[in-house]
Structures are given as C-alpha cells and as structure tokens.
Amino acid sequence: MDDQTRIELEAAAFRRLRRHLMEDRPDVQNIDLMNLAGFCRNCLSRWYQEAAAERGIEMGKEEAREVFYGMPYADWKARNQTEADAETQAAFEKSFAENVGDRG
Template sequence: MEKETEIKARVLDRLIEHFDQHKEVQNIDLMILANFCRNCLSKWTVQEGQEIGVDIDIDEARKMIYKMDYAEWKAKHQPEATPEQLAQFNKLKQ
C-alpha cells in the first residue's frame, strides 16, 4: 500500500506539472471534455486534507495546483470564456 500511495502521489505531481506546462489548456475546456479542471483538483485537495485531519484552505490548495496565486494565474493565463465554450459548458450542466 505504501508503494501504491507513493506512485499515486508521483502521478499527481506529474499531472500538475503537465498542466503547468500546458497553460494554454483552459479550465473550461477541461470541464467540457473531462468534467474536471484545475479548480476541481484544488477543491479535492482541500477535501482529502480534511479527510485525514489536515487543514488546507482553498488558496493554499490552489497554490499547490497552479504553482502560483490563483488570481495571478488567472490574469496571466485564463482569457474570458468564449460564447461557444459557455454554451457547451451550460449544456453539460443540464
């Protein structure tokens, strides 16, 4: 089990690094295609921390996932969603 946990942690690190290297991939596109995004990973981090008694707030979790303050990441790398993206996203929520 210890090795499995280590492998999973390394895979998550690799996923975070992959997202960091591909900032052009927008959260809304991830939500449309995979039903999760960087923000979901941040929220899951908070939830899993709570499960094991570790208090991580959402800003701290976002720094772990985005590798910078969320507001800074958003300003630098996240353009406004297009009407087409919003329409696709809203279809999924129905």
C-alpha cells in the same frame, strides 16, 4: 505491490499530471478541460482540499488553489486564462452542473 509503493506511484502520477497541466500545457483552458473531461485544475485543487479535510487539515479554497497552482489563482488566471465565447460558456454551465454541482 504493497500499499506504500502504490501510494508512492499514485503520488508520482499526480505530480506528473500537475506538471503537465501547469508547465507543459498552461495554454489549455480550464473551461475546455471541464467541457471535455468533466474536471479542471480547480477541481484538482478542490480534491486536494477535500483530501486534507479528510485528514483533519483545515485548508480554504484559495489556499488549496495556491498549493496546486504554485501561485495565487488570480495570478495564474491573469497569465494563462482567456475569455471564453458564449457557446463555450454555455457548455461549461452544463458540464459544471453535471460534474460539480453545488460543490464549486
């Protein structure tokens, strides 16, 4: 497989993952994704921001989130996220420290 085809397939897989998380399963909470998989939608938006920076494109955290979420993050959060219980929050603190650390 040539590099351009590989890049196109990877981009298509990313777009499908984004669509799954944003349209098919908006009910899945970011905190649950982080606790189970070590990443969430915010991580994906941060990775998008980091990829832009590697190419010399300046993009802030909120701008990257808006690109990924398709709306301001505050709007997404208000529509789709719920408060987590204390046990879930504690698990998140551990997972976040292990997977993100001070990059958040």
